[in-house]
Amino acid sequence: MLRWSLLLVPILLAAAVAGAHDLPTGGPRLGVFRQVAGELRTVEVRPGDTLVGIASRVGVPWTTLARENGIQDPDRIYPGQKLRVDTRRVVPALADDGWVINVPEATLYVFEGGRVTARYPVGLGRPAWPTPLGSFRILFREQDPTWEVPPSIQEEMRRENRVVRQKVPPGPDNPLGRYWIQLSVWGYGVHGTPFPTSVGQFLSHGCIRARDGDIDELFGLATRGTRVEIAYLPVKLAVTPEGEVWAEAHPDVYGLGFPPEDEVWQALEEAGVADRVDRKDLQTVLREKEGVARRVGLPQPQAGSDPAPQEGSDPFAVWQCLDCPPGSRRRVTFRVEARAPIDLPNPYPIEVRDDAGRVVFRPQMVAQAMVHLEPGDSRNFVWEVRDTLGQPLPPGSYTAVIRYFPPDGSGVRELSLPLWVGR
DSSP states (O other): OOHHHHHHHHHHHHGGGTTTTOOOOOSOSEEEESOEEOOEEEEEOOTTOOHHHHHHHHTSOHHHHHHHTTOSOTTOOOTTOEEEEEOOEEOOOOOSSEEEEEGGGTEEEEEETTEEEEEEEOBEEOTTSOOOOEEEEEEEEEESOOEEOOHHHHHHHHHTTOOOOSEEOSSTTOTTTTEEEEESSTTOEEEOOSOGGGTTSEEESSOEEOOTTHHHHHHHHOOTTOEEEEEOOSEEEEEOTTOOEEEEEOOOTTOSOOOOHHHHHHHHHHTTOGGGBOHHHHHHHHHHOOSSOEEEEOOOOOTTSOOOOEEEEOSSEEEEETTOSOBTOSEEEEEEEESSOEEEOSSOOEEEEETTSOEEEOOOSOOOSOEEEOTTOEEEEEEESBOTTSOBOOSEEEEEEEEEBOTTSOOOEEEEEEEEEOO
């Protein structure tokens, strides 16, 4: 670390208030991209966990986490409880190399060579003290920084009858944590925090907070001159190379404007995909603002031909949907092929989950003897597109899951496939 940069840190931190309210109001509020990253997975509640803490750890709004798991009281979770977590997001590819922070989703993306290599939840500025928007660079980084408390924050401490501090040395009470990464907007940077549950929320004086572990990685990645784009996109759309259409919406935390539905629809029309988007699904995404990417449209099948099979696999099995998406069909055929000796629960080892992870179809039959498959053997399963009660499944996006037992005795395993049910 250069001596001049170390000497400059207190000056920059003292200037944190200058320009704190000069938030740019221009720029797009809607982005159309090409990639969706993330997954549907299960998280087990650990002793001492809170729903807010889990949400900050996985980078999903706690309200969405509660809704998707049917949790009425966020204070009533228990160790060992399994929570379904959807971390899928539209990737805001605003830079080929560098960092992109999308304020409404409280997420920092790292890009290298045009692809996203890492993603971190972050905490950002409160609406009254917003994080600045724009294109910046990393100037330098510092370990174990001293926080020179700006005069305006000292005044805030007086108003709130707190102990007024002018300087906070390195240590567990330092709000900057162990690492500071200075941006080219004076007084603002990416840093650690002793308040991990503030990550994913908008509570800071404009700086960008990262959890322990995440800030360690970011500090190692930070190099002088790295580009940092701080954007404000409450709505993101994606048209993937396969032709899937995704939408994602977040609350307009700074009140800078949420794109109206007509504007979003126009963007889809300009992308040439509006004709295969379910407008009701899109309206739900824009209304709920769950902070998770949802499929709202799939590729248009070629006339006279079936869509190409979708496939998932692991070292033990290959799982295919032979006629996905079913579109107007009411019957779907799945095939599982063994790569190693496996056992399938008989007679029907599949279930279908909605985008919130809730099971909407699972055969209500008791499994009898296992169906054994040797390598190269396959078996087809036909599913009438109905729920467990025999009712037609509403149009939308789902996940089909097959369960099987591998030969290593490790217990039941799952393979999943995206599934779209049309009208």
